[in-house]
Amino acid sequence: MDIQFSTYYTLIFAAIVLLVGKFLVQRIRWLREFNIPEPVAGGLVAALISWGLNAAFDVRASFDTGLQTAFMLVFFSSIGLSANFLKLREGGMGLIVFLLVVVVFIGVQNSVGVALATALGLDPLIGLIAGSITLVGGHGTAGAWGSVLENDHGIPGAITLGIACATFGLVIGGLIGGPLAKWLIQRHGLKHPQGTGDAGALEAGTPNFEFPHKTRLITADAAIETMALFAGCLAFAEFMSQLTKGTALQLPTFVWALGGGVLIRNVLDYVFNFEVFDRAIDVFGNTGLSVYLAIALLSLKLWELAGLAGPLVIILGAQTLVMAAYAGFVTFRLMGSNYDAAVLCAGHCGFGMGATPTAVANMQAITNQYGASHKAFLIVPMVGAFFIDLVNAVAIQVFINVFG
16 A cells, blocks of 8 residues: 655654654664764664555555755755855865765776676676666666666666665665764774864854754844745756756756855855855755755665665675775875864765765764864865766766676
């Protein structure tokens, strides 16, 4: 029996997931120690309940994915609205090095997928589905390239397979990032800023997203102004998506939302000398992030993952180990082997296996415990939400041309 929940019920369930996740993280010590994000903790409980209802009563719940998309766009808009050109310049050489590290990893990830698929007697393109198409690319890229592989390359069920792999990556990315960063911090005795800042009001100038539980002092007027800014970002994203559809400039909608945020923020800053209220953007952005992850995990169908072929499970397991090893030994060292590098590793695991919101949630779990990492929160959203999609699209096309 299929049950379809409307927008309102989807939002209610998402809120319950977040409250359950917060309760679990507060009460279960190992969840805190391994820095598991609250939406992941609550979402996995919801996924297990959904799996139990399906197994026992053949009940399949579906939630409004339009709401999930909307909150994802709000999150990416908040990244753009938080990034004036001075902040972008602060990324400097660290941003370039991290981007190069990620570019190399995409090649590694696809090479592992193709090699294992070939060794296991599968079409090499299935290795790409269990590679950067779904793991770095996420659900949107999985659906887009899945239709290409089905229609142009004769891979049956590529879309369904891609969605399942992307879901696996979303969960695993949220599970391995925090523990890896914690292990690096403890093993190398890394020094971190004093205090976690989970109580009290947030001081002006503190970068967004670093302490999601701190109090942000905002007003109703600021909230209304901020809503208008977000509406402008979403309108820009919709307009540009339609304008560039089918052209060489076609990009995922969330990339246009981020770009619109950057454009609006800097026009207001440098043309109209309008002071954007960062704390309100922070509140909206963190809310969008949490609700997006909650709905994504609410929609997780564990029975579809359980039905994956054994060889594909082997490939995904290997990709998880490769991600952790690459982040721990390559990303960490090339980014400086310091506290910022450890937080960057948590973020890399998040979008290297899942999505940029997962990366930010991973980093929040670390900075809530150990202290701020301005560098990581500056670099990861820009690389994970903007540059990576452009690089990944080129890499996927190259691998398809070679093995297709």
